[in-house]
Amino acid sequence: MGEPERGDATAAGSNEAAAAPEYYRLSVGDVTRSLDTDMRSGLTDAQANARLADFGPNSLPAAKKIRLFQRLLGQLHNPLIYVLLAAGAITAFLGEIVDSSVIFGVVAVNAVIGLIQESKAEAELESLRSLIRTDARVVRGGQEHLIPSEDLVPGDLVRLAAGDKVPADLRLTRLEELQVDESALTGESLPVVKSDQAVSKEAPVADRLSMAYSGTLVTSGEGQGIACATGPDTEMGHLHRLVGAAVPLQTPLTAKLAGFSRLLSVGILALAAVAFAIGLYRGNEPAEMFTAAVALAVGAIPEGLPAAVTITLAIGVARMARRRAVIRHLPAVETLGSTTVICSDKTGTLTENQMTVQTVWTPDRGYEVTGSGLAVEGDLLGADGSGADLDADRALRWTLLAGSACGDAALTRVNGGWSVVGDPTEGAMLIAAAKAGLQTEAVDALMSRAATIPFSSERQYMAGLFHEKGGGYLVLAKGAAEKILDLCNTEMNAEGQTRPLDRETAMQKVSELADKGMRVLATAVQTPGLSGRARFAEEELRGTLVFTGIQAMVDPHRATVPAAITACHTAGISVKMITGDHGRTAAAIAAQVGLVDGRNPGRVLTGADLASMPESEAAEAAGRATVFARVAPEQKLRLVEALQARGHIVAMTGDGVNDAPALRRAGIGIAMGSIGTDVAKDAADMVLTDDDFSTIEAAVEEGRGVFDNLVKFIAWTLPTNVGEGMVILAAILFGTALPILPTQILWINMTTAVALGLMLAFEPKEKDIMSRPPRDPARPLLTRALVMRTLLVSGLLVAGSWGLFHWELAHGADLAEARTAAMNVFVVVEAFYLFNCRSMTSSAWRVGLFSNKWLLLGLTIQAACQMAITYLPAMNTLFRTAPLKADTWLLILATGLVTSLVVGFEKRLRRLSRGVGDI
Known part of the structure; x- marks a missing residue:
């Protein structure tokens, strides 16, 4: 058919490849013809070289690096910083070198702090590229070669074996018991048994059994396939584009601070221009008015706010790290406190990611298996609570023996615990047998396997021929209940005797356990004493086995999760499960952990359901549903965007490559530290070191605390800036000397922000x-209550500083002394007001004066700074200050005390009225 077109190799499901062949639904012959290759000899070297030149290497584009200089410039991209830079330039032009140096110094400090805290350049795209790098066994010209995966081209015939990483998207053409771990791509927690048969067009990625996708891992078996997509055209490449296109959102606080900064900048410039015009109208010198306008602008700008926000968030990061949540991007701390919806993965987050047998049922009895995870400690308890007796229940003994011996998994010791090598379901059955005293060593001492009928997707069971030590041969089998029952005409009772099979009762029990989200496997035995002889040809097994029982297993939910979900619901946070697993399994886990109950029945939607819905209906469904199962990567991203369109702040958890686009797009992406891929971790804002959902709830609590403290800082610092601007404006309007100078204003703002404000x-x-409930994302940063509080305190500041400035001048003080007194009024009032800001509603006495010992340290540092700027000659010269008398200090302290009492009274009125609004 000729060379394949470039678009033909694009992975199915990509928006860019709507017209590309969907190879998973084509027959092997059609795929071979479409890609112009040979299913025995593969491509020729000439064909491969031509296609490599056409399609390019089998790798993903490198991430664009951000230069240090560009990142530094990004720290200056703030309207308030622009105003400060303009103010510094004007003061330098006017010859005020000290003032200009201080202003530029403040800008430089803020930029350096921002640069230090900024995360490293985005690494998720590079992680995706490294994920698919491997060597590939390819057949070209009838000969097998080992080549770098980058050299693969569409049409190459690739061979796979256990342990191989799939190097490209392959349409499978031949296989033997091939199983592939696709959890990083699809979220499916168990290895997928592959097939070479075409599947339907509607099949999602997780159900395309005829495909092996780039970056996934072969866990068992072997096979071969034709490369139908390489590099950016693979399913992994599609995720690469989704990650690149998913633009991270601004956090609620940074968005509000940006809007606040723009508004404040416009207001400051307008006010400075008005003040300058008024001064000129009154006949003042232009240079003098420039200085006054700069002082007004510098006073009104909260210079310490950027640094304070950064350091406050960093302190929140340290607190969260102690609670096993590692923050990669500082603003994520605050975002957690505003989260309204948590979209959680199931496996490893809500569950332990460790398959555990919980129920063993035999035709006569049922048993509960205690203990969970990869621990052999536990018991099998009967209905009366007594322990299992393998001699008293022979069917139980054979059920556990079949589960343990008929498999390829093994238990190994790792760091004092146990680890499963092989299929996790087989590992769960090994552990169940060990709990009853049938450890692997004991089973091996009883029998050895002589031959195997391996598991396959068509057969759905595995059987083994075993040689009993000192005896004859027997057959053990395990697999899907329907298939095992098809091989049986009889069942075993507790005494070890056979009787006619009661298939209806067995299947009823299977359905009952499956409805609880459990995976159910049945077991059977054939011994010479039960069937006359051990026959092992597959076609002779039907009707010769004896059904012994079933084992039901589940990936159990974490013990801490139900309480954490309840806490989230109490806090007004909706929790949704998004998983690649089947709907019934997801719904069962959701019921167990409290995601759905009688009061909150929720709704289960699958990826197919969402795909069939119009955009508007899907967005509505995203808000109503609680569980989303079998979803594709694009749908995870679509769900996050749909919830954000409804005004939600979304936290998204994930561990696989398929989660990366949604993690990056979400308000806060949360990756798993233990089982998460590097791609997921790099795309996330936060990494859970213990993979536990309850850690998210703890992080939300810490995030709310951080947000509260940021609001307290803003409520504390704004009155000072407004007051400084107002006192300068008053001086211009009344034609008097400036009560405080620009350098003194910068001193006040920076020292108090560090020594006092940061203590909050x-x-x-x-x-x-x-x-x-979560703070409403639409709620403005400057609420009506906060504006009223700011005006109240700033008014008191203006009255106190203006009054004391003129009082000092009237009583013989020179201009430097009067300005020093006015400057200290601002600092002392801020110190008194700091205690009022420890709670926006409660009194300082109720919070406790000594419950935050850092405040006492900050007050001590600030007092030392004020003594230095007031009494040290060098500081007097630099900042144009002068020593103060003792009676002046009494007036300053009285001003601070009055302010504290007035604010305390205002808070009491607010509590009593309950209608004025919260800060």
């Missing part, structure tokens, strides 16, 4: 923090 970052969380 150490405030303990308030007791009701997880009993209130």
Whole structure:
């Protein structure tokens, strides 16, 4: 048919490849013809070289690096910084070198702090590229070669064996018991048994059994396939594009601070221009008015805010790390506190990611298996609570023996615990047998396997011929219940005797356990004493086996998860499960952990359901549903965007490559530290070191505490900036000398922000923090209550500083002394007001004066700084200050005390009225 077109090799499901052949639904012959290859000899070297030149290497595009200089410039991209830079330039032009140097110094400090805290250049695209790098066994010209995976081209015939990483998207043409771990791509927790048969067009990625996708891992068996997509055209390449296209959102606080900064910048410039115009109108010198306008602008800008926000978030990062949540991007700390929806993966987050047998049922009895995970400690308890007796229940003994011996998994010791090598379901059955005293060594001492009928997707069972030590041969089998029962005409009772098979009762029990989300496997035995002789030809097994029982296993939910989900619901946070597993399994786990119940029945949607819905209906369904099963990567991203369109702040968890686009797009992406892929971790804002959902709830609590402390800082710092601007404006309007100078304003703003304001970052969380709903994402940063509080305190600051400035001048003080007194009024009032800001509603006495010892340290540092700028000659010269008398300090302290009492009274009125609004 000629050379394949470039688009023909694009992975199915890509938006860019709507017209490309969907190879998973084509026959092997059609695929061979479409890609112009030979299913025995593969491509010729000439064909391969031509296609490599046409299609390019089998790799993903490298991530674009951000230069250090560009990142540094990014730290200056803020309207408030622009105003400060303009102010510094104007003061330098006017010859005020000290003032200009201080202003530029403040800008430089903020930029360096921002640069240090900024995360390294995005690494998820590079991780995706490295994920698919491997060597490939390819057949060209009838000869097998080992080549770098980058040299693969569409049409290459690739061979696979256990342990291989799939090097490209392959349409499988031949296989023997091939199983592939696709969890990183699809979220499916168990290896997938592959087939060479075409599947339907509607099949999602997880159900395309005829395909082996790039970057996945062969766990058992072997096979070969034709490369139908390479590099950016693979399913992994499709995810690469999704990751690149998923633009990270601004966090709620950074978005609000950006809007606040723009508004404040416009207001400051307008006010400075008005003040300058008024001064000129009154006949003042232009240079003098420039200085006054700069002082007004510098005073109104909260210079310490960027640094304070960064450091407060960094303190939150340290607190979260102690609770096993590692933050990769600082703003994610605050985002957690505003989260309204958590989209959680199932496997490893809500569950332990360790298959565990929980129920063993025999035709006569049922048993509960205690213990969970990869621990051999536990018991098999009967209905009366007594332990299992293998001699008293022979059917139980054979059920456990079949589960343990008829498999290829093994238990190994790792760091004092146990690890399963091989299929996790087989490992679960090994552990169940060990709990009853049938450890692997004991089973091996009883019998050895002589031959095997391996498991296959068509057969759906595995059987082994075993030689009993000192005896004859027997057959053990395990597999899907329907298939095992098809091989049986009889069943075993507790005494070890056979009787006619009661298939209806057995299948009823299977359905009952499956409805609970369990994976059910049945076991059977054939011994010479039961069937006359051991026959092992597959066609002779039907009707000769004896059904012994079933084992039902599940990946159990984490013990801490139900309480964590309840806490989230109490806090007004909706929790949704998004998983690649089947709907029934997901729904059962959701019911067990409290995601759905009688009051919150929720709704289960599959990826197929979502694909069939119109965009508008799907967005509505995303809000109503609680469980999303069998979803594709694009749908995870689509769900996150649909929830965001409804005004939600979305936290998305994930561990696989398929989760990366949604993790990056979400308000906060949360990756698993233990089982997560590097791609998921690089795309995320936060990594859970223990993979536990309850850690997310703890992180949300810490995030709310951080957000509270940021709001407290803003509520504390704004009155100072407004007051400084107002006192400068008053001086211009009344034609008097400036009560404070630009350098003094910068001193006030930077020292108090560090020594006083940052102490609020150490405030303990308030007791009701997880009993209130999330902060409304649409709620403005400057609420009406906060504006009123700011105007109240700034008015008191203006009155106190203006009044004391003129009081000092009237009583013989020179201009430097009067300005020093006015400057200290601002600092002392800020110190008194700091205690009021420890809670936006409760009184300082109720919070406790000594519950935050960092405040006392900050007050001590600030007092030392004020003594230095007031009394040290060098500081007097640099900042144009002068020493103060004792009676002046009494007036300053009185101003601070009055301000604290007035604010305390205002808070009491707010509590009593309950209608004025919260800060």
